Amino acid sequence: MNAIGIDIGATKIKGVVATSSGRILIRREVLTKANREKNEILRDIISIADFLKKESQKKHFNIKGVGIGVPGMIKSGKLIFGGGTLTQLVGLDLAKGIKKEIGFKVFADNDSNCFALAESYFGAGKHYKRVAGVIWGTGIGGGFIDKNNRGRNRHRMSVEIGHFVVEPNIKSEPKDACGARGCVENLASGKNIVRRYYAMGGKIKNAGVKEIYRSKEKIAKKVLEDAYKYLGMGISILIKRTKPEIVVIGGGVSSLPQSAYKKLVYYIYRYADKFSSKIVKSKLGNFGGALGAASLMFRRK
Numbered sequence: 001m002n003a004i005g006i007d008i009g010a011t012k013i014k015g016v017v018a019t020s021s022g023r024i025l026i027r028r029e030v031l032t033k034a035n036r037e038k039n040e041i042l043r044d045i046i047s048i049a050d051f052l053k054k055e056s057q058k059k060h061f062n063i064k065g066v067g068i069g070v071p072g073m074i075k076s077g078k079l080i081f082g083g084g085t086l087t088q089l090v091g092l093d094l095a096k097g098i099k100k101e102i103g104f105k106v107f108a109d110n111d112s113n114c115f116a117l118a119e120s121y122f123g124a125g126k127h128y129k130r131v132a133g134v135i136w137g138t139g140i141g142g143g144f145i146d147k148n149n150r151g152r153n154r155h156r157m158s159v160e161i162g163h164f165v166v167e168p169n170i171k172s173e174p175k176d177a178c179g180a181r182g183c184v185e186n187l188a189s190g191k192n193i194v195r196r197y198y199a200m201g202g203k204i205k206n207a208g209v210k211e212i213y214r215s216k217e218k219i220a221k222k223v224l225e226d227a228y229k230y231l232g233m234g235i236s237i238l239i240k241r242t243k244p245e246i247v248v249i250g251g252g253v254s255s256l257p258q259s260a261y262k263k264l265v266y267y268i269y270r271y272a273d274k275f276s277s278k279i280v281k282s283k284l285g286n287f288g289g290a291l292g293a294a295s296l297m298f299r300r301k
């Protein structure tokens with residue numbers, strides 16, 4: 001059995017056709033260009049789904065449906081809160097819009113939930129019952145899978161770790177999309193690392209997180225240290241709330257060199273019990289979220 005999975009990120013939209021055992025048969029990605037209007041983004045999502053559908057037909061792959069992962073909160077296929085990225089998609093009935101064009105059954109869920117699903121069935125969490133996944137990218141999100149809980153949809157839960165407020169007294173930052181100051185995403189996401197770097201007077205032109213990491217500037221070091229610390233705090237709260245056996249960290253910013261990841265882990269254990277959960281980096285690669293979105297279509301034990 002196969003399914004199409006589409007991961008809508010703030011930087012890229014990624015699509016796969018995957019088997020129920022987690023093998024990716026076809027993959028495709030396009031740039032999201034997140035400052036566009038919602039219908040233009042939706043059109044690209046549909047065209048990826050359509051491409052994957054046609055390629056599958058050519059190869060006689062049997063497709064069960066389309067799973068969609070999107071940042072934010074989903075209720076009956078509709079995005080009701082978009083976090084700090086892709087806010088223009090709020091209110092859009094993604095499941096309905098795509099079903100109308102593609103004809104397959106469509107199911108949408110939070111992107112971090114999809115990522116956690118992929119990790120728990122095909123990745124680092126394969127041999128564990130309680131698995132948390134954290135996406136550290138343009139935005140920040142978390143998902144939690146409990147394989148012991150077989151109730152309908154009960155086995156997965158998205159955790160808005162990006163909007164846990166970890167620095168309530170901060171005055172110097174603008175309000176985040178969630179309405180708060182000092183939430184994890186506001187201080188530690190890729191987008192906000194860059195924003196804070198320039199707000200504090202960073203000198204490198206067109207810097208991304210990688211350039212900031214490589215920079216010798218004091219400001220660059222401070223912004224990143226803050227990111228490790230506040231995300232570390234956020235993940236420690238996630239650990240206390242969901243008690244996962246393993247936490248898998250993925251997303252674009254998590255691909256910084258090992259020393260960045262080590263600092264993050266240092267902060268997680270500074271705030272959470274050292275022996276509570278194992279922490280690992282995702283090895284599923286760039287299409288992990290899309291694979292998880294596809295696996296929304298497979299019934300699992």
Ligand SMILES: [Zn+2]
Nearest residue numbers: 163176178183
């Ligand atoms: Zn927030």
